[in-house]
Amino acid sequence: MKQKSNPCTKAKIASAVLSVIAVALIIGSFFVPPTGVVDSSVLAAVGEIFAFAALFAVWEAIDKGFDAKVTHGNTTISLDGDGDGEINA
Secondary structure (H helix, E strand, C coil): CCCCCCCCCHHHHHHHHHHHHHHHHHHHHCCCCCCCCCCHHHHHHHHHHHHHHHHHHHHHHHHCCCCEEEEECCEEEEECCCCCCEEEC
């Protein structure tokens, strides 16, 4: 018996939930005193939450066999969908 592929995976759910929380933090910061000012701590928290959401998206892409490559400055991280990932610094 062939199993149906479920488009609503745990990674997609986690990514969506984290994104909703991050947007709620930004919206909520407009209503908490001082009103109309987004504090830097809120921006840092939103950045970290979005980073975890992106991590779940990359995780799912690798599970599907896609390659991922992240470059920041002189550091490059390359993950192949075939299982032999390499890290170059």
